[in-house]
Every structure is written in structure tokens, then in C-alpha cells.
Amino acid sequence: MTPVERFRELLSIPTVSRVDPAEVDDSAFEAFHAALERLYPLIHARLEREVVAGRSLLYRWAGERPGAPLVLLAHQDVVPVDGQEWQHPPFAADLEGEGADATLYARGAIDDKGALVAILEAVEALLADDITPRTDVWLAFGHDEETRGTGAQAMASLLAERGIRPALVLDEGGAVVEGAVPGVSAPTAMIGVAERGVATFDLVTREAGGHASTPPRLPATARLARAIDRLRRRPFPRRLVPPVRAMLATAAPHTRDPLSTLFHRTSVSAPAVTLALSLLGPETNALVRTTAVVTRLEGSAGENVLATSARASVNVRLLTGDTLADVAVHLRRAVADPLVDIEMRHGNDPSPVSPWQGAAWRRLSRAVTDTLGPDTVPLPYLQLGASDSRFYAGLTDAVYRFAPFHLSRAERDALHAPDERIRVDAWLRGIQFYRALIAS
Known part of the structure; x- marks a missing residue:
């Protein structure tokens, strides 16, 4: 093959994660694991493999x-693809x-x-060429990044217990893009040196209830709507944080x-x-x-x-330097109504900031320019979404977020949306990036 x-073949296996673990199809993950063993025989013959937290894989x-x-x-x-209309069936891998x-x-x-x-293609090819990395390489494949990240937490804890201090941790994140920074025409490799925190707060209003004919x-519901609009009209203040300053200085x-x-x-x-x-x-x-947007609304169970x-x-995404406590204060001031309760459901502060100089950064940058084009400019970047990498910040200060694929604006917009896709040439170049990074 x-x-x-x-x-x-691996794209065709619907390993969909759900907020409720009881709704997850275990057989899909079992089929995915079985396919990995069959498709990558050298990896499964020569690397040590552990199953962690039920479905996560650590090599x-x-x-x-x-x-x-x-x-x-x-x-x-x-x-999930629930309710989305695709031109191509989402698991047909057309x-x-x-x-x-x-x-x-x-x-x-x-x-x-x-x-x-x-990653698997790069490792299998290196094994076939009888190449051994200079130091250990760990592959950590979580199973619930899109919901809770328990697999990544468990694997990071396991590495910490074993005293493993990585030289470099690389997760998904930015890509090779055009037009990400105003005035820069060259392709830029957006390498996340930090990521924003993520939290969910609830705004809750209460009343005695009764019949809808006598409101x-x-x-x-009206008090809640007023609170939502007040929050929308009072955004968090603007700030230029160190990762963004570094991005601009490198782009200058x-x-x-x-x-x-x-x-x-x-x-x-x-300013x-x-x-x-x-x-x-x-x-x-x-x-x-820091951004805050209402994503779900709940009210009465009956129309009348x-x-x-x-x-x-x-849904709140915290800028570097903000804290969950800061967010709670801002929400209270923005809503300005003591009859609206503000409850934090869950959350974590922004990640530490990794260096954009030094050995780990140079190693990443060399792999970018050697395989993705000498005119590609590696830029430090603030990752806007959350990833499994946040759980590894306690192991090393060299945690980066970058997917080595050249993506158009339309391709980036299709993430979590209908007709997610990738160009084959861009994906194949990504394999060469991982191969170069491992061999460096």
C-alpha cells in the first residue's frame, strides 16, 4: 500500500469523541488500533507500546x-459531523x-x-532504512483531545512519574500559511510558542416560574438576554503579549x-x-x-x-497573562447585575510561553526550511485554540504547536466544518518534515 x-483507510474509521463517554463507539477505536498494527508492522515490532487511559497510545x-x-x-x-451537510461523505476519504x-x-x-x-509514515520509513534516532523518541496519541483530554493528561503524568524531561514536545497547532501577518508575502510557518487558556462560565438567572400567559x-430569559448583550458590548481590553510581540519582530x-x-x-x-x-x-x-462568546442557551422545557x-x-479563551480569576471579575463587571449568577464550570489558565530562540527552536526551524521550502519563514505564534500540549508544559519549557502542512484559508476554515480536506502534496511534505525532525 x-x-x-x-x-x-485510517480516515475512514469514525473515531468520534463525545462529551459523554458512554456515547463513544469503542469499536471504532478498537478498529483503529488494529489497523495501525497491520499498516505499520515495523513500528509495532520494534517500538514499545502502551495503552493508557483505555484508548490512548504511547510508543x-x-x-x-x-x-x-x-x-x-x-x-x-x-x-462529530452531526447536522453538517458534506459534499463528500465525511468518512469515505474521497x-x-x-x-x-x-x-x-x-x-x-x-x-x-x-x-x-x-508521524507514523515517517517513523516506519526511518525504521525501514535502519535509522535509529540519537535519543529516544516518544509518540503520544491521545483519544479525547476534542472533549476532555484525559488521555493526554494520563500520558503526560506517566512520563513525569518516570522522570522524563523532553528536549522538545511538538503537537498540532499553526500551519504554513500566507497572509497571516499583514505585509508579509512569504509563506510563514506559524509555530505556537504558547496557547490561550480555555474556560466555560455559565450566566444563570432564576425566577419563580409559572404560566407563560402571565409573564x-x-x-x-429577558434578564439573561440583557446580560449576554452587555457582555458582548464590553469586550476584554486589548494587549500586546510577548508571543505576539515576538511574531511581529520576527516578521519585521x-x-x-x-x-x-x-x-x-x-x-x-x-496601541x-x-x-x-x-x-x-x-x-x-x-x-x-481574551475572547468570550455565548455558545449554548437553556431555558424552559415547555413552550408555554x-x-x-x-x-x-x-466559552472564554484567555490571553497570555490573564487568569481565571481575572475573567470572573470582568464578567461580573460587564454583566453588572447582582441577580445574574456567574459560575465557572471548568477552565485552565494560559500555557507558559516557550522560547523562540535556542536549540529546540533552531531544530524546528531547520526542519521547516529543509523540507517545507527555504523561503518559508518560521514565526513564533500564539495558538488560539487549546491542544493536548498544555498538559506537557510541566515536563519542559520547549513545548511547540505546529502542523507541517501548507494550508489555504479555505482549508483552515474547514476545520470542524463540512468538507474538511487536505491536499495530498501538502500532506506528503509533512511526512518529510517529521522525518527530518526525528533524524536531526
């Missing part, structure tokens, strides 16, 4: 000598087009089986004035830069402020019954 044929590839290992992360699970236009359509093509299978002046030599000067001198230009980024679009706005309580779930 070819690498693409193996990729298509150890022994190196030539002791030393700080490389840890490569990916996740087996994919998000291949459309030829040559440079050949594209694979499937849930997980990018998030995150693209990286997982590319009070301000029902629980690849821009022209006045942007080059603005990016170099953020100690002076920060203008943060304002511009906040107005350019949702992605750049999220680089300069007043809600005794109304609830709005607020």
Missing part, C-alpha cells in the same frame, strides 16, 4: 544514547483531482489524523516600512498595532485580547412554561 492508501523508540527525548503528539479522535490538485476529503484529514499518520416584567525583516518599523518598535507602537489587529478580523482580534432558570454557557 502507498502512504495515501494507508491514510485513506517509545529507543535512541542510540541517553539524553532528553523528542515527544511527538497527535490525537486519534475527531469531532480522493478528488490529480497531481498538485489531488485532495483528500474526510473528517480528521487535518485535525488531527493528518499529523498522526504523517413578569423581566422574566429570567520580511515587511516594508511603515510596517517594518511598527513591528520592530512595539514598545512604542503597541496602534493592537487596535489594527483587533479590527482586521476574528483571528487577529483573538491575538490581542416560564423558565424557572435560564442559562447561557460562555
